[in-house]
Amino acid sequence: MPRGIKLGGGLGLLALVAVLFLGGDPTQILNMLAGGGSMSPPPQPQQAPRPGTDEGAEFMSVVLADTEDTWNALFSAAGARYQPPKLVLYTDSVQSACGFSSAATGPFYCPPDQKVYIDLGFFRQLRQFGASGDFAQAYVVSHEIAHHVQNLLGTSRQVRQLQARASQSQANALSVLTELQADCYAGVWAHHAHTQRRILERGDAEEGLRAAASVGDDRMQQMAGRRIQPESFTHGSAQQRMHWFRTGLTTGRLDACDTFARTSR
Numbered sequence: 001m002p003r004g005i006k007l008g009g010g011l012g013l014l015a016l017v018a019v020l021f022l023g024g025d026p027t028q029i030l031n032m033l034a035g036g037g038s039m040s041p042p043p044q045p046q047q048a049p050r051p052g053t054d055e056g057a058e059f060m061s062v063v064l065a066d067t068e069d070t071w072n073a074l075f076s077a078a079g080a081r082y083q084p085p086k087l088v089l090y091t092d093s094v095q096s097a098c099g100f101s102s103a104a105t106g107p108f109y110c111p112p113d114q115k116v117y118i119d120l121g122f123f124r125q126l127r128q129f130g131a132s133g134d135f136a137q138a139y140v141v142s143h144e145i146a147h148h149v150q151n152l153l154g155t156s157r158q159v160r161q162l163q164a165r166a167s168q169s170q171a172n173a174l175s176v177l178t179e180l181q182a183d184c185y186a187g188v189w190a191h192h193a194h195t196q197r198r199i200l201e202r203g204d205a206e207e208g209l210r211a212a213a214s215v216g217d218d219r220m221q222q223m224a225g226r227r228i229q230p231e232s233f234t235h236g237s238a239q240q241r242m243h244w245f246r247t248g249l250t251t252g253r254l255d256a257c258d259t260f261a262r263t264s265r
Contacts, residue, residue: 109147129214136211146185184257187248213238
């Protein structure tokens with residue numbers, strides 16, 4: 001099954017960071033990264049918290065509704081119809097059309113079922129990465145919604161076709177451009193949501209920028225104690241992610257988010 005589009009630096013790296021933060025034994029993950037073994041069987045999927053019964057879940061639902069308002073308007077202005085995705089909140093693990101995922105996977109969008117999957121525990125890790133606040137969480141949701149927009153526009157399919165014929169380094173570069181465009185689209189949402197509904201408060205933009213930077217590939221590799229390897233990046237550096245989120249937030253224009261036609265910084 002096709003793999004989902006993830007926010008962080010990949011399952012192995014994010015799992016390693018999570019283990020290090022939680023005080024566990026990282027040797028299993030390190031062995032996996034080196035091809036030296038497998039982890040214990042994953043836990044069985046657990047029931048997701050229902051919106052309205054958890055403050056975090058309720059906030060995610062509010063953000064999702066706001067993204068629907070914005071993208072409905074933008075698609076309508078372009079003469080198209082926006083089909084909103086579904087938000088799935090879970091704990092520990094989840095089964096999607098993209099396969100089985102544990103919480104260590106991080107937030108992800110699954111194109112085959114058009115759903116966004118978020119474990120609320122990820123936001124505790126995000127705070128450990130130096131990104132806290134409501135708008136940091138809103139950035140995470142809007143980034144995954146942006147992958148849904150890419151799916152609707154056909155960008156995701158085109159990238160997968162190119163990656164199928166590319167080398168590993170070329171496929172990684174295409175992945176980076178896809179993620180940076182999603183960061184820019186997240187900024188576009190924030191721009192229009194604030195213009196129309198004044199959602200941003202003082203410091204919110206900075207929260208979003210810190211969240212974008214905190215999940216840069218270079219930052220994640222540093223936190224895992226690894227050498228920074230730009231050729232292995234799949235999501236972009238902290239500077240790139242901040243640049244493109246700021247581009248969308250400042251301009252509010254989708255055409256300003258064509259990372260594939262521009263030299264990303």
